[in-house]
Amino acid sequence: MTAAPAARPDDPLAVAWRAEWPKALAAWSAYTLLRDPRVFSVDIPDTMKGQLACIRLTDHVILLNADEIRARGLEAHGLAILAHEIGHHVYVPGNLTDHARHIAAMRRILSELPARVIPLAANLYADLLINDRLQRRSGVDIAAVYVRLTESRRQSGQPPGAVWSVYCRIMEYLWRLPDHTLVDPGVLDAEADGDALLCSELIRAFVGDWLRGARRFATVMCRYFVADETAQYDDPLTASGLADTRTAGQPLPGQAGRDAIPDGLVDLDDAELGDDLTPQPANRKSSGGQTRTPFEYGQLLRALGLDLDEHEITRRYYRERALPHLIPFPSRRHPRADEPLPEGEEPWAFGDSMETLDVFGSLMRSPHIIPGVTTVQRTYGESVGWDPARKPLDLDIYVDCSGSMPDPRRELSYLALAGTILALAAWRAGARVQATVWSDAQGFDTTHGFIRDEARILGLITGYISGGTAFPLHVLRDTYAARKPDAPPTHIVVISDDGADTMLQADERGRPGLELCREALRSARGGGTLVLNLPTTWPSGQPLVDLGFGLHCVTDWAALVGFARAFVRQTFT
Amino acid sequence: MIPLAELLRWVAEMPAPFRNGDVAAIVGDVYEGLTQSPPTPELLGAIEVAGPEQLGWCARACHVLWHPQLRDAKPATARLDRFFVEELAELASASPPDEVDRVPERAEELVRRGLRAVGVRPAGETEAQSEDRLRQVDSVERRRVLAEAEGRERRARESKEALAQKAAEEAVPKVGRE
8 A cells, every 4th residue: 555645744723623532532532543634735646635524434534624624614624523533434334344335325216326426416415314324413613614604605505405405404404503503594495305304314313223224314405406417517516625435445546446345335234224114023133135136236436436357356255155065075084194203304395395495404504595506495304194184175166157047147046055155165275176167068158177267167157158059078078087086085066957967968979978078977986066046857867866876856956055955954954 | 321231231130920821910019119100090091001012012111111120219100101102002012021030132122211211320421321321222223224225215216217217328329320
């Protein structure tokens, strides 16, 4: 991460505002801890231009634009602005996951509007909650900031948009400010005035459960967002320099987007849906287990400002869905453990791994370290241990993604989910995984070998090809033709439907599929399982069962997850 | 003034007679104990015709008001009447009385409403704080606000449709030109 530019050391605003910092923290709690804010007056980052401040939830930092604060005449309002920014970290949204859920709640009502409206609506709602808390309970004069901004706007002659007018009227209601303190006379009709009153009541009703009120706030304010869009008014928060959460969810400078994805967004929080007024039974569980589709998940991450490709989004989605289902991966007991025994030294030369260089041993030979001449590395033999060791089976998994299968990028694919569960469990157990997604003989993708790269494995399993159906026999053939006798045992898993009977066809060289499957099973030495979306019997596949493949039929794709759990119990206990 | 935690504990330990006893008799006893006067005929009449949900709330409210530290409160009878007749009827329309046992916020709401009825605040709270907190847990108010907000959904939908219509109309001449 590059060092951030900062204020001039003698900048009086920076000095004065840093002195207000402890009071701003105390406005929330005596135990609030946050990093000191960073005040910029030189080399203002592009994301902050025109804005008073912004927050970053990834590293809990507050950034202040000294030039903009001065330009708007807000130098004397350090306590209010600092306390407000702190409120975004400790109250609304508080963290990246809640920030994402907040955006998701607003999207439910505002998705037909331009994308920039949704974070604007979320920012407005958050600001009202924070400001009301500070104004009424902490005695911080937030209202004075808005009075100052209103004065500036009136002096400039700039007419307010509908959203800004209603927003200001909400504050007049919340804090019982005299009429027209913030709202120009004659701007709001009776209906808009009623909406402002309703929003002020919403703010008060949901102060302790803010996410649940977000959707209703968006519902009431929707027509005003539409009015501003129609009249082509500028975003009022940006125009006022108050869009402080616009970049809250973005990664740190130099950080990849995938490292800033918050956890826990696959599942829907019932608070995003808002309160349901219909009476619920006493034993109703919250959330109802609803989840987002991969498409919705991707939309949400993009709404947070994360620049991610579809592949990364899909991989992350299935990984998060798989985690609750992870099971111990099968392993086999080896008769004894092998323990390394140091036996001696041999020369270390350029090209050998740096980790194997024995520096102490090299210095013992000569005080002058000359690579390839005086450098040595230790050699180890094996010592027979007494305790049996468990080693996991490697996993060779083939996931059908022909045209009849769901596209994992758009809707939930249980095949991709089951494959992810198995692959993750294997990877965590220390096994290697070869993953292949297949549609037909030319339509396939594979890791081309057994690897431990989780990102690559999952990225492949969650891919999609679509097309005809033909099992890639050549991949199976070539995997085990080149397999050494002392290679770890491997379990072969094929997830498909009746298209798996293409395993019995001939390969491109004319060799029967049954013969190739027999050789693969023998060479793998770890067994095989066919997991097929079929009724309980599969007559055309009987030859494969006779070879030794286990057959697990599921009648709907959701049962694949149950298979993943049963896999260990049935095969390896 | 009593700590809120103490009253919440008191509610949690509510004995069985307050859950399924003769509510009219309980209300009468509590009312007379607090005000040194018998319940008004209006109050008794309202209790007589009250449904089971409201009676459940009344019984639980009586238990709250019968806390030893509230027996000397001497509330205004009009305020107490309003509490039993109007407030608890509104509560009954919003939530079933057994939510007091299951939902901490309902228990707190009942306690705070009862305290307000007898003119007492929880220990350590100012009037503004007490009022704010009651509003946060006020299920009746929340229900009203949600219903009003829900009524705006039709208007939101219409405004979005109008925006989409306008965008479609503006796109047509552009397509024609192209």
